[in-house]
Structure formats: structure tokens, C-alpha cells
Amino acid sequence: MNDQRTEPEKDGPAVPPAKDVEQPTAATGGRAAQVLREVTTGGFGVTVLAFVLALVIGGLLIIAVDPDVTDAASYIFARPADFFGAAWASVTDAYTAMFRGAVFNYDAPTAARALRPLTETMTVATPLIIAALGIAIGFRAGLFNIGAQGQVLMGAAIGGYVGFTWSLPPVLHLLLALLGGILAGGVWAGIAGFLKARTGAHEVIVTIMLNYVSLYLVAFLLTTSAFTREGSNQPKSPGIRENAQLPLLLGDQFRLHAGFVVAILAAFFVWWLMTRSTWGFRFRAVGSNPNAARTAGMAVSSSFVLVMVVSGALTGLAGAVQILGTEKALTGGIAGSIGFDAITVALLGRSKPLGIFFAGLLYAGLNVGGRVMESSTGTSINIVLVIQALVVLFIAAPPLVRAIFRLPSQPALTKGASA
Structure with missing residues (x-):
């Protein structure tokens, strides 16, 4: 009994309860983590993730309809690098063409045409x-x-x-x-x-x-x-x-x-x-x-x-x-x-x-970029329409986006923050 009573005096002051230890953490690193979670799972974060998810699915559709990719798929087990290279080139060419047509044409000869x-x-x-x-x-x-x-x-x-x-x-x-x-x-x-x-x-x-x-x-x-x-x-x-x-x-x-x-x-x-x-x-x-x-x-x-x-x-x-x-x-x-x-x-x-x-x-x-993508790479502009529809679908269903990316739900975050 005496040893138990004097044990804290030997090893130093008693360790405060876990609840008291977490309070300063929430004010420093814990607060930053909380803000990060709110950004990634809040309305803006879900919108960004919905757009990314729509682009990924659109990329898969581009791969599926590209003739070079389908040709490489016929011998994928013999030379898999050809298939993945063709798939990557198909998606990057389409999306870079869309970027050049909608935001900035870095291949343009003049600054005016680049900004057009x-x-x-x-x-x-x-x-x-x-x-x-x-x-x-x-x-x-x-x-x-x-x-x-x-x-x-x-x-x-x-x-x-x-x-x-x-x-x-x-x-x-x-x-x-x-x-x-x-x-x-x-x-x-x-x-x-x-x-x-x-x-x-x-x-x-x-x-x-x-x-x-x-x-x-x-x-x-x-x-x-x-x-x-x-x-x-x-x-x-x-x-x-x-x-x-x-x-x-x-x-x-x-x-x-x-x-x-x-x-x-x-x-x-x-x-x-x-x-x-x-x-x-x-x-x-x-x-x-x-x-x-x-x-x-x-x-x-x-x-x-x-x-x-x-x-x-x-x-x-x-x-x-x-x-x-x-x-x-x-x-x-x-x-x-x-x-x-x-x-x-x-x-x-x-x-x-x-x-x-x-x-x-x-x-x-x-x-705007979809039309340039179609003329430059031959990718159908209907892919853009699919991307637009998917963005709306995912934004209209935030729980689906959170489930796909395995993110905690907003009510759980609020509860955890308040605790």
C-alpha cells in the first residue's frame, strides 16, 4: 500500500487524464487536422471530389472507345506496356486538348491566341x-x-x-x-x-x-x-x-x-x-x-x-x-x-x-474545351456531356462520394469536433 501511494512521487507528477492532454492538441495540430477534414468532406470538398471522380470515369470511357487502345488490348498479356502506354496517351491527349481549348493554349504562336x-x-x-x-x-x-x-x-x-x-x-x-x-x-x-x-x-x-x-x-x-x-x-x-x-x-x-x-x-x-x-x-x-x-x-x-x-x-x-x-x-x-x-x-x-x-x-x-478535344483527338464531345452529367449526379449524392473515397460523414465530424 505504501509503495502504491509513493509511486507517483518516485516517477514524477501524476499523468493528467487523457481528456486534459487532448485539449492543447486540438488547439494546434488537432485543429489543423479538423480543418483539413472539414475541407475534404464539406460542400466544397465533395464538389471537387465529384469532379475528379467524373474525370476518372470519363477517362475510362475515352480509353474504351480509342481504337489504338483496343488494338493494344488484343495482345495485353504479351506486351502489357503497350496497352497501358496507349491508354495513358489517349487520356492525357484528350484532357490536355480540353485544357488548351478552355483555359490556355500553350502551343499558340502569339499571346493573344494563347489567351483566347x-x-x-x-x-x-x-x-x-x-x-x-x-x-x-x-x-x-x-x-x-x-x-x-x-x-x-x-x-x-x-x-x-x-x-x-x-x-x-x-x-x-x-x-x-x-x-x-x-x-x-x-x-x-x-x-x-x-x-x-x-x-x-x-x-x-x-x-x-x-x-x-x-x-x-x-x-x-x-x-x-x-x-x-x-x-x-x-x-x-x-x-x-x-x-x-x-x-x-x-x-x-x-x-x-x-x-x-x-x-x-x-x-x-x-x-x-x-x-x-x-x-x-x-x-x-x-x-x-x-x-x-x-x-x-x-x-x-x-x-x-x-x-x-x-x-x-x-x-x-x-x-x-x-x-x-x-x-x-x-x-x-x-x-x-x-x-x-x-x-x-x-x-x-x-x-x-x-x-x-x-x-x-x-x-x-x-x-468550349470539349469541342477542341473532339477536333484535335477525335474523341467524341459526348464524353464531355457524360462528365457533366456525372458531376451533377455525384454532387446530388454526397454520401455516395464519401462512400467511394471512404470519407467520414459530416455529422460524425461535427460530433467529434464538439466532443
Whole structure:
């Protein structure tokens, strides 16, 4: 008994409990490890891992369809190095071509041509970012605006009409043309919001139907004298007057225009609206729990209308930017797939302005680089479409990404951190 009591005095002070020892570690190295785990398993980390996983699967598809790889596979057991070398060359050639077409062409003879891919990516991303910001407002308010395609068309039609019909001073003409696109998109989406507020009609069905209405309405307008170019039998409007065009940012050798600045300003506006304004608080409250918002005295029905109007105003602005900055004339296919792609961009960006901005650049880069990849290596651009779909799939299912990479779940990390 005496030996047991004096043992701590012989060997030094008693060792404190394990809990006391871990406290300083959590403040130093443990804190760094915790931050690393949060980065790799949080929303941003899952997005990056989802993109990497999609690229890996896309690489496997490139290998599967490459004729040189399939030829080498026929004698893989005799000379395995040939197969793996051909597979590696196939994937690296495809992805480097995509990089050169979307970001930086290091083989270009001049600096201007080397930077042109990045400017093309920014140009293609501009309407995607603006339209996705509008869709994100609806998402965060609990409304699914699937009618962005029609709102982009209407914004392009009205904004373009102001641009090629009116004759006004430079700055005023451009601002009124942009305003025309904003109003057209807001009114078009407001129809769905009004019907939902007054009759309970589901916004998804209404906005999808309005897509078809806008498509055929624009096709009809292009047959009228007001929207048809003089001396042409093609369904194409007159060109946008110079005073209404968005100015180029880097000179005539690049297509990048001031619409990209408009996209940045729109992202700041959406951030302020949803996080700093009373309207944004109402939108988020209605989206989280309409019944609770109604109990708190908020006008839920009018909020539905306002959400759709603001959402459509942004998507209409995207259409106006597209015609005033990139296309310079109205055609039936001016919207392309901007409205539908913007839904994907909003999902990739998790309905947050900063996330949408970078998601739009990523999505546009895949499209622009995919065309260069196809022309340079013969790899089908459908591979790019598969990669885009896989990114959305994996981002929509974070537990799947964590399971594939064997990462701890977010609730477990929170519990461990709090302990």
C-alpha cells in the first residue's frame, strides 16, 4: 500500500487524464487536422471530389472507345506496356486538348491566341451564370423555375427589339435594352408565380409550358416585318445597333464583352438580396417552411410572385446579354440550351452566388474545351456531356462520394469536433 501511494512521487507528477492532454492538441495540430477534414468532406470538398471522380470515369470511357487502345488490348498479356502506354496517351491527349481549348493554349504562336480559350470560356459562361443566379433564387425560396429557357428567349426578343429598332444615345440605349430584357423575363416568370399564388398551379408545369409558348412566339415574331431583316428570307432579325451593343473588354480580337462584368454585378446583387435584405429573408423563410412563415405574418402568396419575378428578371437579363453582347441578332436558336444548362450550373454551385460563378466557368470550359478535344483527338464531345452529367449526379449524392473515397460523414465530424 505504501509503495502504491509513493509511486507517483518516485516517477514524477501524476499523468493528467487523457481528456486534459487532448485539449492543447486540438488547439494546434488537432485543429489543423479538423480543418483539413472539414475541407475534404464539406460542400466544397465533395464538389471537387465529384469532379475528379467524373474525370476518372470519363477517362475510362475515352480509353474504351480509342481504337489504338483496343488494338493494344488484343495482345495485353504479351506486351502489357503497350496497352497501358496507349491508354495513358489517349487520356492525357484528350484532357490536355480540353485544357488548351478552355483555359490556355500553350502551343499558340502569339499571346493573344494563347489567351483566347480563356476568354471564350468566360464569354460562354456569362449568360449561364446570370441565368443560374435567377434559378438559384427560386431554389432557395422553395420554387423550381424550370422555365429559364423561355425567359431567356423572351429577354433576348424584347432586349433585341429595343436594340435594333430604337435610336438612342450610346449608354442610354444599352441600359434600356438591358432593362427590356429584365422586364420581359420578369413578366414571363411572374405569370407562373401569379398562377401559383392565386390557383395553386405548380410552377414546374406552368414554366415548362411557358417554354413552349415562348419558343413558338419567338418563331412567329421572326416571320413579322418588325423582326425580319430587310432583304433576307431567313428567320433572323436586323443587327443590334452599335449604341446598344455591350462593349468588348479586350479589343476586337476577343469576343469577351462587358456582359461578364454584368454577371459579376448580378452575383453581388444576389448575394446582397439573399443575405442582407428583407426580401431575401422572406424568400428564405418561405422556402424553408411556408406554414411557419405564414404564421409569422409573412404574405406567402405575394412572396411566390416576387420570387418568380426576380428569378425571371435575371434569366431575362441573361437573354439580353446574349443578344447584345455575343449574337448581335435574334434567331430562333439564340438561347441554345442556356436555360436548361443554367439549372445544372445552379445545382453545381449549390445555389450560392460564388459557387454559381465558378460552376458557370467550369461548365462553359467543359463545353468550349470539349469541342477542341473532339477536333484535335477525335474523341467524341459526348464524353464531355457524360462528365457533366456525372458531376451533377455525384454532387446530388454526397454520401455516395464519401462512400467511394471512404470519407467520414459530416455529422460524425461535427460530433467529434464538439466532443
